[in-house]
Amino acid sequence: TVPIPDRPGHFLLMEEGKGNYSGFKGFTSNKSEFEFISDGKRLEPVYLKRQVFSDGGKVIFEETETFDNDKGRVECEVKHLIKNENNKKAFNYKGDIVNQFMMGSYIRRFLQAGEKEKTTYLVNDEPALYRVTLKVVGKEEITVNGKKREAYKIYVDPQIGLLSPVKAFLPKNYDWHSTRPPYEWLMFRGLESSINSPKVEIVSLAN
Numbered sequence: 541t542v543p544i545p546d547r548p549g550h551f552l553l554m555e556e557g558k559g560n561y562s563g564f565k566g567f568t569s570n571k572s573e574f575e576f577i578s579d580g581k582r583l584e585p586v587y588l589k590r591q592v593f594s595d596g597g598k599v600i601f602e603e604t605e606t607f608d609n610d611k612g613r614v615e616c617e618v619k620h621l622i623k624n625e626n627n628k629k630a631f632n633y634k635g636d637i638v639n640q641f642m643m644g645s646y647i648r649r650f651l652q653a654g655e656k657e658k659t660t661y662l663v664n665d666e667p668a669l670y671r672v673t674l675k676v677v678g679k680e681e682i683t684v685n686g687k688k689r690e691a692y693k694i695y696v697d698p699q700i701g702l703l704s705p706v707k708a709f710l711p712k713n714y715d716w717h718s719t720r721p722p723y724e725w726l727m728f729r730g731l732e733s734s735i736n737s738p739k740v741e742i743v744s745l746a747n
Contacts, residue, residue: 549579550586553641562737567595574641577609583649584609585642590665603665605639616667631669636660640733644725647674647694647715651723659699665733671699674715682716684726684743691716691726 544550553574561568570593575586585607592601602619612634618627638646638660650658656676663669675695682691696713713730717723728742 544575549577549582551576551578555641561592562732564592564600568600569593572641574639576642576645578645583636583642583645585614585637585639588639588641603667605663605667607637609637614663614669616663618665618667627667629667631661631663633661633669637663639663643696643715644717647717647725648723650674651676651692651717652721662698673697673699679719680716682727685745689726690719692719692723696730 541551541553544552553572553576555572555574556570558569559567561570570590572588572590574588577584577586585605586609587607588603588605590601590603591599594600600620600622602617602621604617606615608614613630613632614637615630616628619625620627636646636658639662643662646658646660657673659671659673661669662672675697677693677695680691680693681688683689694715694717696715698713714728715725716727717725724744724746726744728740730739731737732740
């Protein structure tokens with residue numbers, strides 16, 4: 541994550557990865573650029589561009605998210621280039637909104653404020669917009685990179701209706717963050733991305 545010159549409070553997060561990802565056959569790689577605002581008062585997304593490449597280096601998937609935080613509106617576009625499918629959607633929201641790239645920062649911020657529960661909107665690559673409640677459900681000792689760490693366990697609860705048959709079969713989604721400042725993210729266990737994606741466990745590589 542690096543600050544953007546001449547734009548105080550704006551940062552650019554860049555991420556690259558390789559492996560097998562749900563929705564794609566075989567080995568893939570991906571590259572993402574995410575701009576966001578982070579200052580003493582605000583934590584707001586601005587723009588996301590993510591691309592997935594085939595093993596041969598060909599772009600097979602593109603995703604963009606453009607946020608207008610003043611109007612409370614996000615415009616999403618998802619291109620499945622192999623299937624020749626293009627899906628555009630726009631969503632209105634009132635209050636906080638996050639995506640997968642800023643969820644950790646959002647949780648850290650509410651832990652720093654001493655809060656135990658927070659509700660926000662979450663936009664993903666379906667594309668879809670969900671309202672989720674983040675709840676600190678306790679403390680646990682977990683092992684990360686061979687080291688035992690005391691962590692807050694945070695339940696990520698999608699608000700899709702208690703009687704929804706979809707929710708009844710969804711696996712639980714949890715994040716673990718250090719109990720000590722700066723409350724860094726340690727582990728995630730739950731859905732990889734969308735409701736139809738597989739359950740995964742992702743662990744921080746930081747010492």
